[in-house]
Amino acid sequence: MRQQIVGISNKPSKRMIKEKCNKKSIRSQLMAYVRTELTHSTTHALPYIVKKDASTVERIFWSASVAAGCAMMVVLLTPLYTRFKQSPTVMSVELDYFNWRMSFPALTLCPRNKLDPDAYDAMIREYALITDVELRAILMTIAETTLENLDKINLYNKRLIATLKPEDYATIAARLLPPLDNASVVDSLGRPARAVVAMTELGACHVLYSNQARADDPERWRDPASDYEYVKSSTDLTIHDAAFYTTVHNYADDYDIYVHGPDDVVLGSARAVPHAGGSLALGVRLHSVRLAPALRAAAPAARGCRCVVLGSARAVPHAGGSLALGVRLHSVRLAPALRAAAPAARGCRLLHEPISPRYQTYSYSLCMLECRVRTIARLCGCVPHFYKPLKNETICTLTELRCVNHYRMEIATLSSSPVTLRRQQQTSGFHPAAACGCLTACETDVYLIDQQDLEPTGKTELRVGIVAFPKVRVLRETIFDFYDIILYTTISKKQTLPSHPKQNLNKMENPQETKGPPPTAEELKAKGNEAVKKEQYIEAVLHYTQAIKLDPNNYVLYSNRSFAFLKLDQHYLSLQDANETVRLQPQWAKGYFRRAEVEAASGLLDEAIISYTRALQLDPHNPKLLEQIRNMTDTQKKKYRDSQNIIWISTCIGLIIGIVVVILDYTLTENPTLTHPLAMVSFSLALSALGWAGGKGATLMDSWSAGKSLIPPEDLGMNGASAAEETVIPEKKSKYSRAQARHRYKQGKL
Incomplete structure (x- = not known):
């Protein structure tokens, strides 16, 4: 049988030829489209690059020109973009205080004795049915443990401590806290206020008028179904609610009062105002910081802040009597236009921009608290029970709190000693506490205790009110946005800070x-x-x-x-x-x-x-800055009052001079010039008007003189040259025809 040998042909098939032609067609069409667009482009030099009869040198020259132009554009736009990223905001002042709504400060009440006798006995009987170990001292230690007294608590052996789970420590401390009846807290309108039991670095405490306290309730930590949702529980006030106050009756014999923002928490080492009998009243003064509307939608890194009300906590120890505290408020707000900016641009963070899943909101104190928790977890491998734990975190036992006590000062001050840094340098992810990078809150309310009056009485009473609402509020606004980068190609002198003077x-x-x-x-x-x-x-x-x-x-x-x-x-x-x-x-x-x-x-x-x-x-x-702002505001008010007084005094002097002249003219002269009563009155009013004009002119001259010392001094070294340049008279040249010009050129004349 004859065998047929079938060979493989190298000749391409029709399908391959067709695909290759299609690819060439697409490539040629694309190149033709690009060449057409560049040929008809209005950008200079681009048509010469794709010109068919252009030489290679010409193409290289125009390509280099386009590249140089792009590089110059980048150089010119880089300062604008840098300013847009670093300092696009400005702090302005608002004065329309009749339209403002301020939050009443949150109050954290921490009794010195955190053991309720009835709850303590009931818990002893409850645990007596579970274990035969005597737990009285351990339960007392759990209830009294705070970040500040770790060096004073008794740390028992592991056998006794193992009878209780660390996950139950926070619940035990909350249940042992003396109760606060809602009827014991009444505002000026007769409405009761609901107190929330919250775990803080100061142990279990009662918190009033707080939007954050529900997230620190230990009972909610154990229930996975009760996810914390931000609910506004604070009370908003206007300038017409200046008489609003809250009274706490017979809470405890000895306790501390912390005044802070409604969206803030109390940190350890906060200053306390003692109350040891009598009736205590607190007055609050408010200072506000607000964010411009354009920055509210921005990312936190662009605006450098998060949106939250931040209060500087200060504790007032109360141990009986009637204590009255007056609180003043400093406020900063964010303009709506800034909410869309990034945190780095606005220099702050918004309320809904948390940095950790531990809390759903942001404040400067929450950021510092998160930094402390992470530092403790790195150093000791666990988290104390008075912090809200995450699912992947281990709660410290009483024995493990020895490690927290060892680093207590570094944790409280957020600073790492050289010994700790050397010891932890092999730890993955460890960094000094100073690298927390906590931004300020975009909308800040700083509460400062301004008045404190203690009246010895037979009952324990606390009264808190706002002393004075602010009439000046700081507003964060945008002064340089992304549109300025598009509209301008260079930075004008008016947009940048003045550079250093060239005064040699x-x-x-x-x-x-x-x-x-x-x-x-x-x-x-x-x-x-x-x-x-x-x-x-x-x-x-x-x-x-x-x-x-x-x-x-x-x-x-x-x-x-x-x-x-x-x-x-x-x-x-x-x-x-x-x-x-x-x-x-x-x-x-x-x-x-x-x-x-x-x-x-x-x-x-x-x-x-x-x-x-x-x-x-x-x-x-910095209290000195607050004092300087207050002094400047008082100086402005005094200056305004003085100017008004000068105007009125000048007017009165002119009127008195007019009356005296009229009287002297009528009594001392035989033929008075002013005989008609209307003429006398008109003359007196005319002199008073002249006095008013003189006083007004004096005040205007005083206001115009402000800032004259900032006028640049004359540069004496350049005055002569400038004058010489100004006096130079340009030489007049005669005009000649082309033929006359050629003839003069041949003769060596110009």
Whole structure:
């Protein structure tokens, strides 16, 4: 049989040829489309790149031109984008206080004796049926344990401690807490207030008017079905509710009162106001911070804050009597436009932007509490029972609390010692507590105890009220958004902070030059500081200037030189250095404080308040800043009253002079000029109007003089050159025809 040998042909099939043609067709169509678009493009140089008869050198030249233009565009837009990411917000002031709604402060009541005798005996009988071990001392230890007294509790052996589960510690402490009847808490309208048992770093406490307390209820921790949902339980007030107060009757013989924001929690080491008998009344003053509407939808990293009401907790120990506390409030709010910005842009976080699944809201105190919990978990491998646990966290037994007590100071101060860092350097993910990165809250209410009156009586009574509502509120607003990057290609001088003046300050030499190695910037800074202490401010300026030449990016040097210039009444130079300090370090509160001092000294009180407020935002717990803002506000009010008094006094003086002139004219002259009564009255009113005009003019001159010390001084080194340039008369050249011009050119004439 004849065999047929079938070979494999290398000839492509019709299908392969068709697919290859289709691919070439698609590629050619795409290239033709791109070439057509570039040819008809209005962008210069693009049509020359795809021109068919263009040489290779021409294509390379135009391509390089396009690349250089793109690079220049990136260079010009980078400063705009950097400003958009770092400092797009500004702090403004609101004055429409009639439309504001402020939250009444939350109250945390922590009794010194956390054992209710009836509940204690009932729990002893309950556990007596389960185990035969005597648990009286252990139950007392669980109820009294806080972050502050870990060094004072008795830590028993593991056999006794093992009889109780660590998961039950928080519930036991809450059940042993003395009860607070709702009828014992009544507001000024006669309405009872509901108290919530919450676990804090100070143990089990009762919390009133809090939106956060339900999340710290131990009974809810054990019930998986009772997921915490944010419910507003605080009371909102207006300026018309100034008489609102809350009274707590016969709570305990000795307890601490903590005043804080409704969305905040109490941290350990908070200051307490004691109450040991009598009736106690608290008055509150409010200071607010608000977020502009444009920033509310922004991410927390862009605006640098989270939206929450933050209160600085302060405890008031109460041990009997009638105690009255007056609280004042400082408020900051966020403009609606800023809610859409990122936290890094607005410099704060919103209420609904939590950083941990432990809580569904955010506040600065919650962030610090979360940082403490993570630090304890890294160092000790467990979490104390007075913190809300997560599903993957282990609760510490009483024996394991020895580890927490060992690191108690580092946990409370959120600072890691060198020994701890060396010991934990092999631990994965360990970092110093200072790296928590807690942003401030975008909307902040800071409650400060302003009045404290104790009246000894036979009953224990607490009364809390707001002393004064704020009439000035700080508002975070956007001043530079993404549209500015699109609309502008360069940063104008009006949009940026003034740079350092070109007054040849950096060219000034140190007159005290000595042989040997040149001094360092730190040595010159130390010499400048010594000169400031001796009130030798000119010498201090020279030292600081020489130090700036060596270290031009040291913002502390500019701040110190700004202070020296301020003492020399050189307000313009002082303001330039203060602005340079803020530009080099926008997150340093002292830079804004230094700028506010210069603005206040030059009479720009409104700008000074804004700078002080910005410094307060960066350092919210600095009482000196609050005092300066209060002083500036009082100074503004006094200045306004003085101007009004000057106007009225001038008017009265003019009226009195007019009346005296009319009387003298009528009595001392034989033929009085003013004989008609209407003429006499008109003359007196005319002089009073002149007095009013004089007083008004004096007040206007005073207001116009504010800020004149910030006018740049004349540069004497350039005046002569400028005058010479201005007096140069351009040479007049005769016009010639083309033929005449060629003839003059041949003759060597121009």
